[in-house]
Amino acid sequence: MHRTFFIETFGCQMNKGDSDLMRLSLEKAGFIEANTSEEAEICLFNTCSVRQHAEDRAVSRIESTKYGKGGRKKIVVIAGCAAQRIGDDIVKSGRADIAVGPYQSPMIGEIVKDYIENGFKCRSLFVSQNTEDFQERLNEGLINSREENPWHKWVTITHGCENFCTYCIVPYVRGKLISFPSERIIQFIKDLAAQGIMEITLLGQNVNQYGQDSGDIPFYKLLEKTAQVEGLEKINFLTSHPMDFSTEIVRVMADHPNISRGIHLPLQSGSDSVLKRMNRKYTMKSYMDIIEAINRTLPDYAISTDLIVGFPGETEDQFNETLDAVKKIRYDEAFMYAYSPRKGTPSFKLEEKLSRNEKIDRLNRLISLQREISLEKLKSRIDKTENAIAERISKKSSEEISGKTSLNHPVVFRGDAGDLGRVIPLRITEVRGSTLFGEKI
Ligand code: SF4
The missing domain is CATH 3.80.30.20 (tm_1862 like domain)
Structure with missing residues (x-):
């Protein structure tokens, strides 16, 4: 039984949300998330169709994934918008095993399990969205x-x-x-x-x-x-x-x-x-x-x-x-x-x-x-007071916190872990690149 999976997501925030649903559904069906696509036995590509380039990039990733290290065949799933458009052809040509549209994301665990247990050769599934x-x-x-x-x-x-x-x-x-x-x-x-x-x-x-x-x-x-x-x-x-x-x-x-x-x-x-x-x-x-x-x-x-x-x-x-x-x-x-x-x-x-x-x-x-x-x-934000939600310790310094202001500008300020998850009033002191820097009031 194939047990590990990896999801590669292309495109917009809606797709990222769908990938979360897929991850949840796969875990519920007993699969375990791998750290990389190389390690995974099941590779899912949640594709974007908005630009030809995005679609081509996803298809090329799918084509290069069919076999892992040592020539072991993986289960390849094409999901998302490009799957809705060209998934059937990709499955029929043998480049992927399963094609599902965006509306199958919450059921993907059962679909993959069913595929493995019943040994289907290939499967394309595009059900109505309004269920x-x-x-x-x-x-x-x-x-x-x-x-x-x-x-x-x-x-x-x-x-x-x-x-x-x-x-x-x-x-x-x-x-x-x-x-x-x-x-x-x-x-x-x-x-x-x-x-x-x-x-x-x-x-x-x-x-x-x-x-x-x-x-x-x-x-x-x-x-x-x-x-x-x-x-x-x-x-x-x-x-x-x-x-x-x-x-x-x-x-x-x-x-x-x-x-x-x-x-x-x-x-x-x-x-x-x-x-x-x-x-x-x-x-x-x-x-x-x-x-x-x-x-x-x-x-x-x-x-x-x-x-x-x-x-x-x-x-x-x-x-x-x-x-x-x-x-x-x-x-x-x-x-x-x-x-x-x-x-x-x-x-x-x-x-x-x-x-x-x-x-x-x-x-x-x-x-x-x-x-x-x-x-x-x-x-023009310099010297203004802004309220920011402190999101995380900055990647660059353990003494700096990064977050976003209520106008959604990224902001960095001196602080510590105790600030995380709180609304911090700041005075903006500086701009570097597209990030504001501030100090706590
Ligand atoms: S057709 Fe496309 S660009 Fe226009 S509103 Fe709908 S999603 Fe947005």
Whole structure:
């Protein structure tokens, strides 16, 4: 009987959460986690399909894993978004033994056990996402998932997405929106707080659409109920969509200081024409309305975004509109990408006029503008008072503690193990790279 397993995770936070569910399910089925893929008898690859490069990297890892040291055959499992897209082919060609989609994560232990005991030759499994069983097990995983930061938990509130942004593969591999029942979510969060968890992140592809599929309470009410859970010092939410980001969310944030002041609001492009081709369903005007509502309501906050340059048909003027938006909004941080066509998405069929080099040139111009702004904004924190959750002893010095401020900036300060898991008021003294340094008040 194969007993040891190793999970290699690619891609986003949702995948990391699914890997936690897989680990839990495998351990429940009697398997033991190995330290490396070389040692493991069962290798699971939780793949990402968002970019061709990510998918190719996962497939190449799968192809090189089939045999361990001494030529011993391993059981190889392809899971996650790429499995949903190409898993069947990978299994049929003999490169993997089992393919499962993202919605089998909580059952993977039984699937692997069944495979071993019944000696199936190969197996591809993609069941419906909307099963009671799935929700039940997902919820179990919420409580038990492991994290690097012992005071924090990710709490998945929705799965799937039906927004169909034209560059994005997610709706095709993760399926329709499902919101987990709010009563269950709040109960889990209460249980987490009772276990000493201080910070949570509500997670979904578009959290602002929470409840739209099920008729449950809207997102801002879920956020409000979460903020009222006793013992929670900080609540984050990811990812927001400007189409659904209502002013009620801003009001709830203003009413509850334990909701993080670090807001992530993906803009993608500053050009209405490009936004339309991306099928983003908002305009620069409606995006700016949200920014103005935040400015009016929250005295201090940090804002981050995602930006894509070189989308098919993006002219120099349209790219300049993105630069203008960045100058106007002054993001604290931005995740910036040059567009790369993704097979299986509608924009794959759009004609590209820019060469790779031209896209990279635009990306570099955007990055250098954003770097300047990020640094100026970080420096503007000097001499301010910030509350930070002390997360861990710094890797660089046993006398330093690292954590994050309520605006989600990484921060380091002199302290000791007694600070861990507490909210520490700090005066910011310095910026090094993208980290703030402070001293206890
Ligand atoms: S909102 Fe758009 S970018 Fe985000 S997951 Fe859905 S389709 Fe993809």
